[in-house]
Amino acid sequence: MNTMYQRRRADLVTWMARNSISVVVLEDTEGRREKAVRYFSGHPGDALLIITITGHAVLCPWDENLAERMADVDVVIPYSEYGRHPVTAAAGIIEKIGVPANSRIEIPAHTPYPLFLQYAGTLMDHVVLCRETGGVFAEISRMRSIKDEYEITATGAACALSDTITGLLEKHIGSGKIKTEIDAALFIERTIREAGGDGIGFETLAAGSSRSYAIHPVPAYTHAKIGTDGLSIIDFGVMIDGYTSDTTLTIATGKLDPAQEKLITLVEKAYAAALALYKPGVPTREAALAADGVFKKAKKSMPHALGHGIGLEPHEGPGIRNREDNEWIFEKGMVVTLEPGLYDPVYGGCRLENDILITEDGHRVLTKSRIIRL
């Protein structure tokens, strides 16, 4: 019986055969993270993964002990055998496997230009490809954007815990048990880890009303009070088995200024307008433009994308943005965010974000985040 990782690699190999690619090199390293290494091998990262058209998978991990426990591949070779250099390792493995000359070898789309030159110079007997679009990495992004059963289950567990935490945040901020941004952020982290989760999926953003004007406040949380009069924002991810949720709660406290009420109304309206378009076959750009339209009528604009896929990464395909080069189309099995927001340097910010599974005939909202009034 094939494992999940073997099945994914088999799907990739089918694509490689159709596109005459003999070898794919995947690299996860500091500064160039590539969760596809985990997606195809089970190994969490800091490694080179080589997949050949014959279905052979070789992992070159930085941490051999960890690979022994987590990697589901054919062969593990310590990275130190190749001086921990990706080009040396890739060339060494390609030679060891006996890949025929003039093979088409695709290296990571994120390969910096200077490193590309090294690959091309070292693999001179082959054709080295490095493509953002039309190549294997675009295909991997597409594959990863459609979640399989395991992934939907893991994300569902993350979303369920996220909802529990949202409810507890509301309760504890209301009662005064959670007083500061730090209290909120560490409550989230502890709750996830104690439940056996991996931890937060990205750094929690907890901004009291004095700091919510920033999309991503710096620092992400401080000893400032949270839930004081005005608009507070808490944006967090719960990661379970490598898969993260991503939701944002806005807490509106006290008597609001009409300008703040307006922000809330507009965000909720944009949310509803866009959500109606979260269904198979609709270009994701249309949903982004629907939200933009609501804001534009009120002479406002949103400084970030409307949403994105979530999974092994907090941001992955599909993109849900208004850029003209956005060609993503909603498909069944995608798990994405919907997160309209408006930010005012004086009145603060308001963002509403939930996670949504695209289904055969529309969508299922996986989380219950909201704009709360306290």
Added chain:
Amino acid sequence: MNTMYQRRRADLVTWMARNSISVVVLEDTEGRREKAVRYFSGHPGDALLIITITGHAVLCPWDENLAERMADVDVVIPYSEYGRHPVTAAAGIIEKIGVPANSRIEIPAHTPYPLFLQYAGTLMDHVVLCRETGGVFAEISRMRSIKDEYEITATGAACALSDTITGLLEKHIGSGKIKTEIDAALFIERTIREAGGDGIGFETLAAGSSRSYAIHPVPAYTHAKIGTDGLSIIDFGVMIDGYTSDTTLTIATGKLDPAQEKLITLVEKAYAAALALYKPGVPTREAALAADGVFKKAKKSMPHALGHGIGLEPHEGPGIRNREDNEWIFEKGMVVTLEPGLYDPVYGGCRLENDILITEDGHRVLTKSRIIRL
């Protein structure tokens, strides 16, 4: 009076003039972090920064509100004006400034090959350079490896708080107040934030004796007990004003196996051998080879580098590793780690890591982490 950021840009411009570079493009974005944006502008990130040979600095931030409060540049232009695309933004700004044709423009060394092709195609009237070595980004890495007074003060504050936390960890693990990996990690985070620090400099690694065999355990901390019999490791960074410390504490508990005692002795021996070489003028590779030599005699080897610079990033120049291509030399003003470690799948791991300032006549150890026996 020039600000710190203006002084740093002036140093860069001097180098640009000597090397006939008219424009430098810096980019900080998800997946391609570049702390040099903060180093030269004060703006924390998610932005494009353009510095010209005339000393003009233009910032294109994702978050305009944040830029207004933090950026020290000549002009801020919202990224959305250029469709949030780096090539469009760079080309637009270069045209707006009126950079003469055939100018040499250097783009980020981390630019992926496909994006490089877009830059080259769009900036056809100019000479586009993208270099890992010998170019402006190698120079920036060199500049950043030598800390100025502000940086040494910020790092010193981070190191002092790190020591306070190390002492408290020892006390609370000893008394049983800190019981689990989660307790330890969240204690560190809370203590930093409550002291007004930015937070942890990187994800805390807290591994009880059952998990310390991994260099970087996955997840980084769990509800597993810490400080139980055997070897536990806590590796954490304190970030203050953007600058991080990086230290590791090993906690040896109970009656150890002779194999565990051996790990400790070897790590301490390697630490001392390498530390003696932490002084100006010595190639960092020599220090790494000194540590390797200690381990090699005992038929052991270390699966990671001996150390690295710290600053705005938890890993920056200089590298302190045994690779033949390592050409770094210790210089006065460098702030670096020294972190020999050994890891055994059965007996667990042991790592000792402190932060060290290279001084005129040697070094000053900035932190007091150690191998503790409980």
